[in-house]
Amino acid sequence: MLKPLGDRVLVEVIEETEQKTAGGLFVPDTAKQKSQRGKVIAVGSGKTLDNGTKVPVEVSVGDTVHFAKYGGTEVTLAGKEYSLFAERDLLAIEN
Template structure:
């Protein structure tokens, strides 16, 4: 598994529904990208100029909401992950 560095967070992205409530199948182009997921791994923290590290506000296992167009998409073994900076995490669910 990928180990994030510095202030990066690895999130397993939730899968979005492929059908509407009425049962209509949505094509890939009509499906929206999920902005929710579970924190799988975190880096060691951001290094400040004085050499101290800023502790993370999120921890492994937290369910989070993240910015829509942030991070780098990674797909491994059919699962979707997102590698993003902690500042792109908007909140803990």
């Protein structure tokens, strides 16, 4: 498995088939960035502030998180793909 470094978070991206709008296929009508969903698999130990204290990451293993669609770095583990994000690139948790 992977232990993320610093404030990074390992995420298994969820396929987007259920992400369509109610009316059917998605029709882009704005210039805004889209988000994507994933499940948190592992989290780093946190970010070190300029005063030396460490701030733990705000998400936990098992959380379903949203992030900007083209963020993160892809990593392949045992033939399966994951993405590694800096915590600031995660936008929200489903609850």
